[in-house]
Amino acid sequence: MILDLERFQAQARPRWRDLELLLAALESRPDRRLNPAEAEQLQELYAQIAADLNRVTHGALAPELRQYLERLVARAYAELYYAPPMRSEIWQPRRWLRIFTAFPETFRRHARYFALAVLITLLGCAFGGLAVRYDPAAVDVLLPVDYLRNPGQRVHDEEQRQGQHLNSAQTEAAFSAQLIRHNIEVALLAAALGVTFGIGTALLLFENGVLLGAVAVHYTQQGFGLFMTAWLLPHGVFEIPSILIAGQAGFYLARLLLRRREDRNVRQSMREWLVLVAGLAMMLVWAGLMEAFFSQHHAPVLPYGFKVAVAAAELLLLTIYLLMIGRRGIGTEARSGVPSESR
Amino acid sequence: MTDTPLTRASTAAELTIATPEGVVFRLPLAGPPSRLYAMLLDIVIVLGTVNGGGLLVYWIFSKAPGFGFMVITLAEFAIGFAYSALLEGFWNGQTIGKRLFHLRVIDQDGLPLRIEQAWVRNLMRVFDALPFAYLAGGLSVLSSPLMQRFGDRVAGTLVVRQTPLAAPVEEFWMRQKYNSFMDYPAIAMKLRRAATPELATLIQDALRRRQELAAYARREIYRELVTYLQCEISPFPDELIEKLSDEQYLINASGILFGEQRPSRVRV
Numbered sequence: 001m002i003l004d005l006e007r008f009q010a011q012a013r014p015r016w017r018d019l020e021l022l023l024a025a026l027e028s029r030p031d032r033r034l035n036p037a038e039a040e041q042l043q044e045l046y047a048q049i050a051a052d053l054n055r056v057t058h059g060a061l062a063p064e065l066r067q068y069l070e071r072l073v074a075r076a077y078a079e080l081y082y083a084p085p086m087r088s089e090i091w092q093p094r095r096w097l098r099i100f101t102a103f104p105e106t107f108r109r110h111a112r113y114f115a116l117a118v119l120i121t122l123l124g125c126a127f128g129g130l131a132v133r134y135d136p137a138a139v140d141v142l143l144p145v146d147y148l149r150n151p152g153q154r155v156h157d158e159e160q161r162q163g164q165h166l167n168s169a170q171t172e173a174a175f176s177a178q179l180i181r182h183n184i185e186v187a188l189l190a191a192a193l194g195v196t197f198g199i200g201t202a203l204l205l206f207e208n209g210v211l212l213g214a215v216a217v218h219y220t221q222q223g224f225g226l227f228m229t230a231w232l233l234p235h236g237v238f239e240i241p242s243i244l245i246a247g248q249a250g251f252y253l254a255r256l257l258l259r260r261r262e263d264r265n266v267r268q269s270m271r272e273w274l275v276l277v278a279g280l281a282m283m284l285v286w287a288g289l290m291e292a293f294f295s296q297h298h299a300p301v302l303p304y305g306f307k308v309a310v311a312a313a314e315l316l317l318l319t320i321y322l323l324m325i326g327r328r329g330i331g332t333e334a335r336s337g338v339p340s341e342s343r
Numbered sequence: 344m345t346d347t348p349l350t351r352a353s354t355a356a357e358l359t360i361a362t363p364e365g366v367v368f369r370l371p372l373a374g375p376p377s378r379l380y381a382m383l384l385d386i387v388i389v390l391g392t393v394n395g396g397g398l399l400v401y402w403i404f405s406k407a408p409g410f411g412f413m414v415i416t417l418a419e420f421a422i423g424f425a426y427s428a429l430l431e432g433f434w435n436g437q438t439i440g441k442r443l444f445h446l447r448v449i450d451q452d453g454l455p456l457r458i459e460q461a462w463v464r465n466l467m468r469v470f471d472a473l474p475f476a477y478l479a480g481g482l483s484v485l486s487s488p489l490m491q492r493f494g495d496r497v498a499g500t501l502v503v504r505q506t507p508l509a510a511p512v513e514e515f516w517m518r519q520k521y522n523s524f525m526d527y528p529a530i531a532m533k534l535r536r537a538a539t540p541e542l543a544t545l546i547q548d549a550l551r552r553r554q555e556l557a558a559y560a561r562r563e564i565y566r567e568l569v570t571y572l573q574c575e576i577s578p579f580p581d582e583l584i585e586k587l588s589d590e591q592y593l594i595n596a597s598g599i600l601f602g603e604q605r606p607s608r609v610r611v
Contacts, residue, residue, distance in 0.1 A: 005547055005601075047364070057367070067508060068508045070368040070369055070370070071505075071508055074368050074370055074453060077360070077366075077454075078453065078454050081454055082454040082455050084455070084457075170407060170409025171409055172409070173409040173412070173413040174409045174412040174413055176413060177412065177413035177416035181416055181417065184420070185420075185469065188466060188469050189469045191466075192467050192469050193470060195493050195496075195497060253497065267459065270463050270498065271459050274462055274463060277466060
């Protein structure tokens with residue numbers, strides 16, 4: 001069939017204009033909700049203009065007109081099939097607070113990826129620790145930064161600098177910001193490296209483990225075990241688990257990408273990945289503050305025993321939080337907290 | 344989420360969506376250059392905002408520059424991600440840069456992207472930016488049939504071009520009331536019968552594009568079409584042809600081919 005384009009356009013133009021007006025009105029509405037009359041009108045115009053598009057596609061050589069109609073159909077299609085979250089849903093404080101329960105819930109739901117992250121890190125620790133233990137030359141290779149190589153010097157420096165630390169809340173604030181930023185960047189990278197099917201995540205965790213193990217053994221060998229524990233653990237008990245959770249998120253992402261397309265519940269999965277990332281970011285904020293404001297103070301200002309006790313208390317609280325919070329009514333709350341599917 | 348059966352068959356330049364109702368439409372994909380420009384513009388905007396805001400923060404914290412530095416460092420970091428994620432999530436898939444370059448992020452099923460997708464694709468920038476200058480992301484775009492960077496692949500999104508299109512205007516030449524070919528119903532009938540659909544569309548296309556064609560090209564094309572029609576299809580008498588320009592000839596022919604101005608008086 002040949003289409004008389006001009007006559008066809010003259011006839012169809014009014015309905016194209018109607019649809020354009022309706023779409024412009026809808027798109028400017030923040031919640032994009034339709035009332036029943038509009039829904040009916042949209043449905044009807046969509047059907048007509050889809051038919052117009054089919055006629056132009058198959059009956060005429062009119063690339064511009066076809067593009068124009070395609071654009072209209074695409075916009076109408078988006079309005080018909082997509083329901084954005086209600087504005088009231090987005091701005092409810094309760095929804096935002098739910099992250100605090102959603103995080104431990106998600107963490108537990110995907111505990112096996114966490115276990116994998118722990119395993120790889122432990123392997124790294126063992127490798128680093130054993131290397132330093134049996135081959136002192138490995139220190140130069142594994143610990144690239146000078147201060148890590150000379151614990152005695154470092155401890156001396158740290159303990160001497162007490163006076164400066166006391167009056168430098170300013171410096172500590174600036175330092176904490178840099179730490180938070182850097183740590184979140186690294187953690188986010190570990191979570192994003194899941195895209196390499198987890199290989200990148202595993203390498204990053206392993207490297208992290210090697211460094212950790214090497215430092216631990218090296219300092220302990222030289223008799224600074226207590227100093228190191230008190231120096232690293234107050235923030236480490238949050239920092240290390242958060243990197244492990246980043247690894248968990250990375251492996252979770254890798255698993256998702258390896259799944260066949262039909263088996264993926266992409267929407268839910270993306271939300272879980274985001275929840276893990278948001279949770280670990282919160283942990284790293286705390287870790288950064290602790291590292292700058294607390295960890296850098298040494299005996300005699302803060303006795304090492306006290307610092308270790310604080311670290312233990314933190315670890316206990318974190319464990320309770322991750323294992324216990326959100327347990328009650330997971331089913332009901334998860335269902336009511338997630339907005340209904342948009343289709 | 345993809346529970347509706349959508350078929351996706353796409354070339355390098357476009358995404359083709361077949362809706363459940365059997366409508367097929369295409370969306371043109373955005374190439375790397377325009378995306379790069381949009382991103383650079385967004386970076387300038389973010390840096391400008393952060394530095395402008397930074398001056399204010401330093402002024403507020405002038406007694407405590409360390410805290411000022413802390414606020415700025417963290418704000419810069421957060422804004423770097425939140426700027427794109429929030430704008431794309433709540434502003435129709437567009438940042439300021441994307442809007443100026445007529446780009447838009449959408450779900451790969453042709454629907455608007457959701458806020459989670461906006462966050463995921465922007466957080467994944469830490470990977471796409473590796474090892475430097477978005478090399479990973481750029482290679483991903485070039486190797487992907489849907490021009491997706493890794494963040495897009497994970498989030499299930501893509502970037503389309505969205506140049507504004509105006510509704511096609513009514514053409515002057517279809518408004519003519521009188522068609523002199525109607526005076527020769529037998530020949531007009533012959534024209535209607537003999538012209539193939541391709542020829543008919545060709546004539547109409549030639550007319551519609553008169554503004555796009557250079558004057559000499561238009562003259563040539565119209566001349567050739569008229570000669571062909573006169574010689575092969577429907578020889579209208581010379582005394583009529585002499586009075587008509589080539590363009591008018593084609594307008595008349597198109598009126599006969601498509602119009603309701605059919606020479607219906609002839610029933611032989």
